[in-house]
Amino acid sequence: MVLKLLASCLFICLVYVPLAVARIRYHKWDVKYELKSPDCYKKLVITINGGSPGPTIFAQQGDTIIVEVTNKLFTDGVTIHWHGIQQFGTPWSDGRGGVTQCPIVPGDTFKYEFKVERAGTYLYHAHYGMQRDAGLYGSIQVSLPDGVSEPFAYDYDRSIILDDWYHKSISEQAVGLSSIPFVWVGEPQSLLIQGKGKFDCSSVPSPAGVCNVSNPECSPYSITVIPGKIYRLRVASLTSLSSLSFQIEGHDMTVVEADGHYVEPFVVKNLFIYSGETYSVLIKADQEPSRNYWMTTNVVSRPPNTTNGLAILNYYPNHPLQSPTTVPPHGPIWNDTAPRFAQSLAIKARQGFILAPPPTSDRVIVFLNTQNLVNGYFHWSVNNVSYTVPDTPFLIALKLKLGHVFDQTPPPNGYDFVNYDIYNVAKNKNGTTSNGIYRLDFKTTVDIILQNANTMTPNNSETHAWHLHGHDFWVLGYGTGKFDMYKDPKNYNLVNPIMKNTVPLHPYGWTALRFKADNPGVWAFHCHIEPHLFTGMGVVFEEGIDKVGDLPSSIMGCGRTRGFGRRP
Amino acid sequence: MVLKLLASCLFICLVYVPLAVARIRYHKWDVKYELKSPDCYKKLVITINGGSPGPTIFAQQGDTIIVEVTNKLFTDGVTIHWHGIQQFGTPWSDGRGGVTQCPIVPGDTFKYEFKVERAGTYLYHAHYGMQRDAGLYGSIQVSLPDGVSEPFAYDYDRSIILDDWYHKSISEQAVGLSSIPFVWVGEPQSLLIQGKGKFDCSSVPSPAGVCNVSNPECSPYSITVIPGKIYRLRVASLTSLSSLSFQIEGHDMTVVEADGHYVEPFVVKNLFIYSGETYSVLIKADQEPSRNYWMTTNVVSRPPNTTNGLAILNYYPNHPLQSPTTVPPHGPIWNDTAPRFAQSLAIKARQGFILAPPPTSDRVIVFLNTQNLVNGYFHWSVNNVSYTVPDTPFLIALKLKLGHVFDQTPPPNGYDFVNYDIYNVAKNKNGTTSNGIYRLDFKTTVDIILQNANTMTPNNSETHAWHLHGHDFWVLGYGTGKFDMYKDPKNYNLVNPIMKNTVPLHPYGWTALRFKADNPGVWAFHCHIEPHLFTGMGVVFEEGIDKVGDLPSSIMGCGRTRGFGRRP
Known part of the structure; x- marks a missing residue:
């Protein structure tokens, strides 16, 4: 007993x-x-x-x-x-x-x-x-x-992922992107909220049974709220292409978290969100409770050609799918960069939760975001170098010292900032491809300057969303025009910069980041827009490879690691 | 110097x-x-x-x-x-x-x-x-x-591959085949001759630019011949589903080769050909030379729902794409099994080139071709066992003795031939899946009896095309009805059986094969109809695995061979 x-x-x-x-x-x-x-x-x-x-x-x-x-x-x-x-x-x-x-x-x-x-x-x-x-x-x-609480109060926690959606298969999209003539993916056919959208089936011919507006799979997503309660709504974007604005009819949103870090709260009617970002906003269900309210997404930063995404904020006990009779909020106009810039600047670390950045950096890398032609093929690049994926994964090649399985020449640390005109189509559009990587000294502090420029189309500069694997970075600043490496760093926010893993680069603008290269491994840093990444818009960092532990054999099986590793 | x-x-x-x-x-x-x-x-x-x-x-x-x-x-x-x-x-x-x-x-x-x-x-x-x-x-x-010549004379050598063609992606076809409810691939949208066919674009709605009858990629395939000359035409079929008849307007064909073996010549107007088969036929360009002639394929053995395939036999110097004004030969009716059976029986080894089969066999395996349900999923099977592909390739698993990476129970050697009614839907449609294999004693002679039966649809038995890897087999006989293992072997053709690698199994019929298990390795034997194989219609033989040489590490990288093999 x-x-x-x-x-x-x-x-x-x-x-x-x-x-x-x-x-x-x-x-x-x-x-x-x-x-x-x-x-x-x-x-x-x-x-x-x-x-x-x-x-x-x-x-x-x-x-x-x-x-x-x-x-x-x-x-x-x-x-x-x-x-x-x-x-x-x-x-x-x-x-x-x-x-x-x-x-x-x-x-x-x-x-x-x-x-x-x-x-x-x-x-x-x-x-x-x-x-x-x-x-x-x-x-x-x-x-x-x-026993630990958030520094803000809420009653319930909900989450949604925003997306855009294409009807062509990803293989067909990829074929177009890698063909001459280049076939761009175009604007998405619909915007999804938590995996649900609504395409107008009458807009294109399709074989019988392919498009059906009464399919329950595409009934709008609905979040039920209890009147009077406060909700933490986690909003994320995993769009392929689109930068979005998200809004809830009749409800302000208080931004409190970004990419896992507390934000000094600020209130928005429209939340701009870029592919790869996550936000938490607080909303209070304090509107007239006898009806539901629209939640909408709309494309910004590109001329939109896609119906707005729709979901329902359902006030209990109304029916979750009862459509509001009001006009859904259509969101801000697509080509006004100012409010997007302003939101980026408004995101600061919350008082009491500031992780101070190192005051200086050991290395500065400038990434000019360029569109290029490489042997006639269309590419997105940085510093006119378009990234290609090697057949042997870098982590294995470096850790096991497999030698020259990728380009050993380091890619450029910057561009010709004296002569390059970021406001016009480059005189020489030609670029190169490389699968070389940036090797960072372990535990050093690295600054990244993302510099936007004109694309190959006159009077056009696009929005990008850069995502870093393996780290959060401090967002030290955003600016318009060409980054001035003498003046602009003086205005860096070293007091309360937010830490993030994904950050926008606005048209004709720059974004300055800082991170510590303290995570042994090999890490991608790339534009989160899928067709941009697919056509080469990314780089790879290595740091502390000698401190990486024994690799599991399960990650092998391709390139030089085919039939490579442990013995039977 | x-x-x-x-x-x-x-x-x-x-x-x-x-x-x-x-x-x-x-x-x-x-x-x-x-x-x-x-x-x-x-x-x-x-x-x-x-x-x-x-x-x-x-x-x-x-x-x-x-x-x-x-x-x-x-x-x-x-x-x-x-x-x-x-x-x-x-x-x-x-x-x-x-x-x-x-x-x-x-x-x-x-x-x-x-x-x-x-x-x-x-x-x-x-x-x-x-x-x-x-x-x-x-x-x-x-x-x-x-210095060696064919035992038949011809002036020129040409080849074509026949195919059928679907508009749904292979992934979508595969999803349908592996879903509940089961979605069959259906009849093909067109028949291709050397990669070219003609779909009627007006027959289904499609988005702009998808279907275009004037696209030069789909102009008919044309073979140019010089009047008076004899052509060896190598005709092969790699259809997904369809059994075909092939014919050339106004021209007889003399069959001289099948699957790499000389055939005792015989003349046909319609050449029946099953997926995975190859034939050489001799044709003489001896018709009125001022015009071209149609070559056509049509579906047999299934109710056809596909326009016949068309190509052009072009008499020089007429224009290669000049369409004959005649009605293309439409080929034999789909549901008359007799002429197909007759052609199978007509194919014998050519005198002077007979490779005599061993007079007896060491083992007989009977494969009842069945349709089954396994946990509600639709499967094709043999002996009610549907084959599944393991994640570790058999050849590696067996040679490197990786143990129980596949089912160690041998699949059944036959079926309940006393009680099974091949003419009706099975009383018990349920089957099982297995990735077990047949292990053959090295250098023994093995007989395979393919036994057809009714499918899960009343009054329906389908044509199959069985293909053996790693060997040619002697085709000892074809019959209708249930194979009688006492009587039927007495009628085996042991004198001049053709050797082939692919052979039809006719509706409600049987086909008897013999081969020597003398090729060290692991060999698939399966129905060559792609959706039949995909849903499990196949088996695997092993023979002489201990005599297989060192495996190249390049074949590894999946299943238990992930990160497996040589060291860095």
């Missing part, structure tokens, strides 16, 4: 106590193709356990997340990136195909295992080819440790 | 003389997706060096063929099977994904290297998922050694 009691105690100690401190959150996912109609138009979607978006991962700060991904596609490999998770000590779990691992081939199961070190709102998505745009994505919500 | 002459002699001896004996035929192929309109309807096609069909491989008996395949698809793996090539000593080059190798992942280059031991007409095609149906296929023509 006493022994039994002791055994029980031991069991409780071993199982329950450790669980309360740092749990393992185990998930088993099947990735497969399914025919779905997210916007009423039936096409192949890559699902996780039958859904797109996939299941939300809930965890607590300090937990370990294990996701066993089984590839049930037919011939496609797949990898999954955990967007915003820094992967300290597990760089092989970052999920960028060609950088940190070989693709998971059909039939195989790959185990992603990593710690979530920081509470906040994160994402996951496919990061191989253009598979994110086929619907393989979802949310990660990391809560604070027990 | 003398030295120079000697050096030249030596050079000639070393280079030219060996080349004349057994050359290396080197090919470098890029496999990629392209938008093509083979039947006027634009869709994604998998091309080799820009074409579908891919380049014809020309070789001489005894040559070594090297094909370096670079996978330039975006996220899809790929493998290529060399159909009819026996791969003695190189079983890892057979190209069946999941059986003999891991898929070649995007960016990787894989070297196929094998000898062509026998003159004749062969094929190559993708053999991973349903990729063959996306257009990755072509011809292999192996000529006789110098």
Whole structure:
């Protein structure tokens, strides 16, 4: 009897106590193709356990997340990136195909295992080819440790992911992007909110059964709220192309979190959000409760050719799908850059939660964002160099010292800032391709200046959304025109800069970032716009490769790592 | 001067003389997706060096063929099977994904290297998922050694591959086949002759630019002949589903070769051809030379719902695309099994070229061809067991003794032939799946009885086309009804049976084969109808695995061979 009691105690100690401190959150996912109609138009979607978006991962700060991904596609490999998770000590779990691992081939199961070190709102998505745009994505919500509270009050927590949606298959999009003549993906056919949109089936001819506006799969997404309560709404964007504005009819939004960091609160009617960003906003259900309200998204920064995205804020006990009779808010005009710039500037770290940046940096890298022609093919580039994915992942090539499996010449640290005219089409549009990487001295502080410019189209400069793997960076400043490396750094915000993992670069503008190269591994830094990345808009950083632990053999199997590693 | 002459002699001896004996035929192929309109309807096609069909491989008996395949698809793996090539000593080059190798992942280059031991007409095609149906296929023509002649005379040699063509992507077809409710691929949208067909664009709505009957890509294929000359026409079929009849207006065809073996010549007006078969026919351009003549294909053995395939036999000097004003020959009626049966029986080995079969066999395996439900999913099976592809290729698993990576229970050697009613829908439609294999004693002689039956549809039995990797087999007999293992073997043709690698199984019939298990390796034997194979209609044989040489590490990288093999 006493022994039994002791055994029980031991069991409780071993199982329950450790669980309360740092749990393992185990998930088993099947990735497969399914025919779905997210916007009423039936096409192949890559699902996780039958859904797109996939299941939300809930965890607590300090937990370990294990996701066993089984590839049930037919011939496609797949990898999954955990967007915003820094992967300290597990760089092989970052999920960028060609950088940190070989693709998971059909039939195989790959185990992603990593710690979530920081509470906040994160994402996951496919990061191989253009598979994110086929619907393989979802949310990660990391809560604070027990006994710790957010510095703002709310009653309930909800989340949505915004997306844009194309009817052409990702393979067909990719073929167009890599062809002569170049075939651009064009504007999306619809905007999705939490995987649901509405395409006007009468607008194009389609075979019988392909487009059906009464398909329940494309009924609008609806969030039910209780009148009087405050909601934390986690809003994320994983658009392929579009920069968006998000708004809720009749409700102001107080921005309190960005990419996992607390924001000094500010109120917006329109939340601008770029692909790869996450925000938490607080909304109070304080409007007339007898009706529902529209939530809408609309395209900004490009001439829109897509119907606004629609969802419903449902005041309980009205029917969740009762459409408001009002006109949905259409959001701000697409080509007014000023309010977007202003929102970027408004995002500061919250008082009491400021992580001070190092006052100086050890290295400055300038990335001029360019469009180029390489042997007649269209490319997006930085400093006129367009990135290509090598067949052997960098992490393995570097750690195992496989030699010249990628270009050993470092890509350029900057551009000809004296002579380059960022306001006009470049005189020489020709660029080059490279799979060379930037090697950063371990634990140094690096500044990145993203410099926008005119594209190959006269009087056009596009918005980009740059995402860094493995780190958060401080956003030191935004400006318009050509960055002046003597004057502009004097105006850096070193007092309360926000930390983020994804940041916009506005048309004809610059964005200045700082980060510490303190995470041993190999990390992608790229424009989060999928066709931009696909055509080469990204770079790769290496830091502290000698401090990376033993690589799991499961990440191998391609390039020079085919049949490489452990013996039978 | 003398030295120079000697050096030249030596050079000639070393280079030219060996080349004349057994050359290396080197090919470098890029496999990629392209938008093509083979039947006027634009869709994604998998091309080799820009074409579908891919380049014809020309070789001489005894040559070594090297094909370096670079996978330039975006996220899809790929493998290529060399159909009819026996791969003695190189079983890892057979190209069946999941059986003999891991898929070649995007960016990787894989070297196929094998000898062509026998003159004749062969094929190559993708053999991973349903990729063959996306257009990755072509011809292999192996000529006789110098100084040896064919036992028939002809002036010129031409070849065509027949195909059927679907507008849905192979992924969408595969999703349908593996869904509940089951979505059958249906009848093809068109029939292609050497990659060209004609779809009636007005028959279905499609977005602008997708279907265009005046696209030159879908102008009919034309073979130019000189009046009076004799042509050897190599006709092959790589249809996804359809059994075909092929005919040339006004021209008889003399069948002289089948699957690389000489046939005792016979004359046909309609050549029946099943997926995976190759034939050579002789035709004489002896008709009125002022006009062209139609070549057509039409579907047999299924209720056709596809316009006949059309090509042009062009009498020089008429314009190659001048359409004959005559009505194209429409071919035989689809549901008359008798002439198809008769053609099968007519194909005998040519006198003087008979390879005698062993008079008896060591083992008989009976394969009842069945349709089944497995957990509600639709499957094709043999003996009610539906084959599934394991994640670790059998060849590697067996050679490296990786243990229980596949089902260790041998699949059944036969079925309940006493009680099973082949003329009616099975009382119990339920089957099972297995990735178990048949292990054959090395150098034994094996008989295979393919037994057809009613499908799950009343009064329906389908035509199948069974293809064996790694061997040719003797075709000992065909019959109708249930094979009687006491009586029917007495009627086996042991005198002049043809050897083939692909053979039809007629509705409600049986086909008896014999082969020697003398090729060390692991070999697929399956129905060549792609949606039948995809849903499980196949088995795998192992023989002499201990005699297989060291496996190249390049075939590894999936399943238990991920990061497996040689060390850095």
